[in-house]
Amino acid sequence: MGEKEDAKSNYAGVFEGRIGFGERPALIIIDMVEAYFDPGSPLHAGVEDTLAAAIELRAAARAAGVPVIYTNVVFHPSMRDGGRFAQKVGALANFVRGNAMGAWAKGLEPAEDELVVSKQYASAFFGTSLASTLTAGGHDSVLLAGVSTSGCIRASCVDACQHGFIPLVVEEAVGDRHEGVHRANLFDMNAKYGDVVRLAEAKEHFAQIARN
Template identity: 35%
Template sequence: MATDSNVTSCGFGSSDLRLPDELRGPLLSHLQTLRGRYLQRGWAGRVGFGSRPAVIVIDLAKYWLDPGQQIGSSLDAVVLATRRVLDAARAASVPIVFTTFAHDPAEPPSPHDRKLRFQFPADAAELFELDPRLNRQSTEKVIRKRYASAFKDTNLHTMLTALSVDTLIVMGVSTSHCVYATCRDATDSFRVIVPREAVGERCELMHEVFLLDIDIDLADVTNVDDVVRHLSEAQGQRPLSR
């Protein structure tokens, strides 16, 4: 995998999309102040963990993880944090779902294609294979999606409700796009938990702002250690079928 020699100070991202050093401290401080003001207005309550968790890993494939790709960036820290949660989920027999992009050269263009003009090589399919460090098992479902949200035009909601899942742990990329959209669609049906070290974004500013928005309005943003501890206490559940 290609590497980026100028990873942002947050441990991941694209060097040309990082916050200037002189702005990072004041910005993060301001975001904390904003969170406090939202708390005073009754936002950012905690949903907590339920008793039937599932894990979803969003788009941790080469196209997002290789800085040499059009929308790729250095996200090794996110992959490693995600693997920690996956190991705990597997030990607890918690259902795990992965997503990647449903690349199809024959798909008709959409209006959104005008916003981002993808530059795919002829053999693009391999770009959307999951990172092998995730150690995906044959019993762990892979959803190939066309849209930002893992719920849109897929059977994810049906699968989760069939398993009586009440808590969805969301990890992957990108914080401001597919992670955010998935949390948005999940929040009316499930308790949503986001381990902060296990989500990432090519742009440091977008990551921090959207992570705050997720924590205020959509999910509990917590740390990986907390999630691993809760998973270790989870009851065994049957895995999702392929």
Template identity: 30%
Template sequence: MDITRESTALLVIDMQNGFLDDKGSMAAVGLPHRELRPAIAGCRTLVDAARAAGVPVIYTRYVFQPDYADGGVLPNHIVPAMKEVGSLAAGSWDAEIIDELAPAEGEIVIDKSRPSSFYGTRLEPVLTGLGVRSLVICGVTTNICVETTARDAGQRDYFVHVIGDATAEFDKARHEHALTGIGFLFGWVNTLDDVRAAWAA
């Protein structure tokens, strides 16, 4: 399945200070956040290409209420250190999208409190309103929020294109495993060059 401009949106997943900055909460809880930073340049390339091609850009943010009432099992039980450091709390610098990828005026930002960008959010109505049936997906982390979103999109019969060199994971093996799973059943794994060629045509 070829990447197109028509009926397509770029989905930029969770490129937030908390995940990517040295002062962010992932660093504070001891996760190797610098492994995620290679995704920044790829995401920047895709955002620029999408804007130039007239492809809508949609961002997601992983955000919790300050009291973590909507946090569920992850911050409250599996990784309680997230709660202790105020990870991704609504209204915080930690939850904001990094300056390098700041949304332009009018671009949509979807907040979520689970890995999937579809779960409990307005993403699907937004895509329907825009007439989108194909998603180009980039961001972090490959094995968690990117993969979960790609699976949910595939199950909703969107044409899913995950851009391998514009995603990143804390662990390289899990990055590769996630891309293999996505490409096996839920969509296609593509490169920046594939997107540039499609959107420049």
């Protein structure tokens, strides 16, 4: 690779495929809890625009009758169920059951009839019932929103692909604590595992489902 060759040029012709939207989507809102929005939290990411976009996306999904599923991270007070992940990232103690940092971000509280999948690791699929729930519901695709782009979004995107679901990452509705890390992970997910789509595209997809 030449010193002046950019990533897009380097990937050209190899990692340019698009899957497109599926026919039976579900919206997965990943870990949008106070830990990422409270300035006093060590996990604070400054992604308030991401929250606003996720709320907008959720409204479009609900209007179209598209199921909305939420994930959060919940640990036993002992943190034993956090394993090596908790050993690596001490700030995960903010997600011990009952900690205020685990509360839903303001404006994004789930409705009573919407599912919440609690997890202990990055992926929404690892060690959870999510794949079985989506399969039983006849879903072929997932639109992903939430935090963080480089962590739980990326892990969930890869696992969605590996479980046979089309992953669609909604660009404005995912966020990370560092813009460079955010952009690099969007680039790589779009190249290798799923499609990164704009909020307007995702909303139009939901609107089309509603019309049909």
